Amino acid sequence: MSDEFDPMADFLARERAALGEDADLFQSGSPSASKSPEAATSDQLSVTLCLLQKISSPLLSKPSPPSAPAAPAPAASVSNPASSAQASPAVAQDSGFLQEWQVKQKEAVEERDRVSNERHEAIVKEARESIDKFYDEYNEKKDRAIQENRATQEIEIQAANSGNLWERAMKQIDLATKATQDTQKSSDTVRMRELLQDLKRDKEAPGVKSKKVEASA
Numbered sequence: 001m002s003d004e005f006d007p008m009a010d011f012l013a014r015e016r017a018a019l020g021e022d023a024d025l026f027q028s029g030s031p032s033a034s035k036s037p038e039a040a041t042s043d044q045l046s047v048t049l050c051l052l053q054k055i056s057s058p059l060l061s062k063p064s065p066p067s068a069p070a071a072p073a074p075a076a077s078v079s080n081p082a083s084s085a086q087a088s089p090a091v092a093q094d095s096g097f098l099q100e101w102q103v104k105q106k107e108a109v110e111e112r113d114r115v116s117n118e119r120h121e122a123i124v125k126e127a128r129e130s131i132d133k134f135y136d137e138y139n140e141k142k143d144r145a146i147q148e149n150r151a152t153q154e155i156e157i158q159a160a161n162s163g164n165l166w167e168r169a170m171k172q173i174d175l176a177t178k179a180t181q182d183t184q185k186s187s188d189t190v191r192m193r194e195l196l197q198d199l200k201r202d203k204e205a206p207g208v209k210s211k212k213v214e215a216s217a
Helices: 007-026 037-061 081-161 165-180 190-201 208-216
Strands: none
Touching: 081 165, 165 190
């Protein structure tokens, strides 16, 4: 018997030691001395394959670890850097136009407010001037009317005090006749007027004589 080390025999020995009693299940009986070395080697390979399957089967039966979640697909709305670079000048241009429009709109609003304020101030000023003018003219007319009334009153007083009693009576009758002749028909006062005229001319008429006596006294 040779003392040369057999790796296959050593491997099978370690496997039988690891499997214990299960190793007998893979043995088909002790190899007979009549088998050739090729047949013995074939039996050893068969046993080795069975042992390997026995060892690897628990590993295959273990559940596989959970797979990592798939990375989310890039959103369709996300643009690539090239498209972003192309869109940036357009956005900047639109922003410039928007700012320019806002400035013009602000200036237009300020101009409209300024014109409206000026128009309002002009209307208020014109209204105040019209009111002041109205009161000035009203006060002027009132003062002129007062002066005219005073002058007329003085003239009437002087006229009323001049002449005798019958002359003053005739003046009052003439004034009354002028005031009513345009509005209504007056009755025939010719005879009454003639009587008053005679009394006015008569120096001895009642009232005229007493006036002369008072003057001489």
